[in-house]
Amino acid sequence: MIYKNYWQSSFANNIHIHYFCTEMIKVRHISRTFGTLQVLDSISLDINDGEVIAITGPSGAGKTTLLQIVGSLDRPDNGSVIYGDTDIFKLSDNKLSNFRNRNIGFVFQASQLLPEFSTIENVAMPALIGGRSRSEAFGAARQLLDYLGLGHRLDHRPAELSGGERQRAAVARALVNKPAVVLADEPSGSLDSQGRADMHRLFFDLRRDFGHTFVIVTHDETLAADTDRMVCMADGRITRIIDRTTNS
Ligand SMILES: Nc1ncnc2c1ncn2[C@@H]1O[C@H](COP(=O)(O)OP(=O)(O)OP(=O)(O)O)[C@@H](O)[C@H]1O
Numbered sequence: 001m002i003y004k005n006y007w008q009s010s011f012a013n014n015i016h017i018h019y020f021c022t023e024m025i026k027v028r029h030i031s032r033t034f035g036t037l038q039v040l041d042s043i044s045l046d047i048n049d050g051e052v053i054a055i056t057g058p059s060g061a062g063k064t065t066l067l068q069i070v071g072s073l074d075r076p077d078n079g080s081v082i083y084g085d086t087d088i089f090k091l092s093d094n095k096l097s098n099f100r101n102r103n104i105g106f107v108f109q110a111s112q113l114l115p116e117f118s119t120i121e122n123v124a125m126p127a128l129i130g131g132r133s134r135s136e137a138f139g140a141a142r143q144l145l146d147y148l149g150l151g152h153r154l155d156h157r158p159a160e161l162s163g164g165e166r167q168r169a170a171v172a173r174a175l176v177n178k179p180a181v182v183l184a185d186e187p188s189g190s191l192d193s194q195g196r197a198d199m200h201r202l203f204f205d206l207r208r209d210f211g212h213t214f215v216i217v218t219h220d221e222t223l224a225a226d227t228d229r230m231v232c233m234a235d236g237r238i239t240r241i242i243d244r245t246t247n248s
């Protein structure tokens, strides 16, 4: 596959971007309160390179809040998140934005594509923001969209795509800068059962073909059951971790 070749050759040049170490992300004693409401209570978790992790739990458990903090979109009251050797909340706001752009991809429940831009422009945008040339950014976006079966929809606006196509475009946008980790918050929550199955297969295909690390918040038990580890949350704490790689 063309994209795979592109990807692998890019990896050869940028290997330091993708691989931090085996325990790629260390989440340590994260707490977050909103007013008097304690939403996260001393959460610690290691996320390993190449893992697909599901975060599950009832509504209000704190899953989105945790994902936003791991993704540096929100700051904790206490605790740290360490990518490789980088303690991300010790970075200045500017450096943190750059770090996020280069190393973290996001997929949300609603694709959050910009409506006035075409599919390929939406996907290329993080690469342009990251300082890559137009031809590089659009080349990478095109190859990714080809890989994801959207090569024939490059010039469509988000409103002209199906729900599943929009989510695949959102995945392409998350991947365009070859991030170390992709954080997904109910990425298939708005899709029908076929769309959900396709999206789940896509995550595992991407991990198999390119070694991506995924942290996926999901209410979908079928997806959660396929992941390497399932992290169960309730009331701002991790209540259980089911590790299928060691059967523990
Ligand atoms: N900005 C905020 N201000 C005040 N409270 C908040 C804020 N963000 C989240 N909360 C509260 O924190 C709790 C956890 O929210 P969070 O969005 O993390 O839950 P969740 O596990 O993702 O739930 P869901 O499955 O419904 O998406 C909720 O009770 C929510 O009302």
Ligand SMILES: [Mg+2]
Pocket (backbone or CB within 6 Å): 063, 064, 065, 185
């Ligand atoms: Mg949520």
